[in-house]
Amino acid sequence: xxxxxxxxxxxxxxxxxxxxxxxxxxxxxxxxxxxxxxxxxxxxxxxxxxxxxxxxxxxxxxxxxxxxxxxxxxxxxxxxxxxxxxxxxxxxxxxxxxxxxxxxxxxxxxxxxxxxxxxxxxxxxxxxxxxxxxxxxxxxxxxxxxxxxxxxxxxxxxxxxxxxxxxxxxxxxxxxxxxxxxxxxxxxxxxxx
Numbered sequence: 001x002x003x004x005x006x007x008x009x010x011x012x013x014x015x016x017x018x019x020x021x022x023x024x025x026x027x028x029x030x031x032x033x034x035x036x037x038x039x040x041x042x043x044x045x046x047x048x049x050x051x052x053x054x055x056x057x058x059x060x061x062x063x064x065x066x067x068x069x070x071x072x073x074x075x076x077x078x079x080x081x082x083x084x085x086x087x088x089x090x091x092x093x094x095x096x097x098x099x100x101x102x103x104x105x106x107x108x109x110x111x112x113x114x115x116x117x118x119x120x121x122x123x124x125x126x127x128x129x130x131x132x133x134x135x136x137x138x139x140x141x142x143x144x145x146x147x148x149x150x151x152x153x154x155x156x157x158x159x160x161x162x163x164x165x166x167x168x169x170x171x172x173x174x175x176x177x178x179x180x181x182x183x184x185x186x187x188x189x190x191x192x193x
Contacts (some may be wrong), residue, residue: 042070050078111155119159120167
């Protein structure tokens with residue numbers, strides 16, 4: 001069973017349940033709390049605060065059972081709990097926190113300048129859509145706040161508190177990009193093999 005809820009064009013607060021929830025924020029500066037379960041949350045327009053609790057199964061997890069947080073337009077804050085999560089900040093300057101566990105932070109053209117507060121080298125990965133910066137290699141640099149991954153064209157992410165030397169070779173992965181509704185599914189399937 002899945003609960004689906006869509007907010008209004010105003011500033012709304014949506015609260016999830018203990019089962020799988022699907023939320024869409026629409027306009028306004030929304031606050032969306034996923035609750036337990038494998039949730040899919042899209043903020044859309046506005047500067048949204050999006051939170052997802054931990055999702056973890058007991059030995060029978062299947063592909064697709066993880067939290068998926070989409071910030072979309074606006075300067076969003078996405079916070080997830082323990083477990084495997086996908087965080088897509090979308091357009092705007094976003095702050096992303098994956099929580100404990102293996103997380104994917106996904107970037108595509110127009111992502112803006114984002115910050116990841118808890119990137120864990122060796123388990124978390126930055127997923128770069130193949131249409132980002134012509135699929136060229138990002139430029140990595142170190143500053144006082146952490147490691148900067150510059151994708152070009154005004155798109156970058158700061159890995160707060162992470163030294164450049166800590167990043168393993170597979171910390172940044174390029175995924176195929178396709179237009180339309182298959183975009184997300186295609187990218188995830190390619191990475192999962």
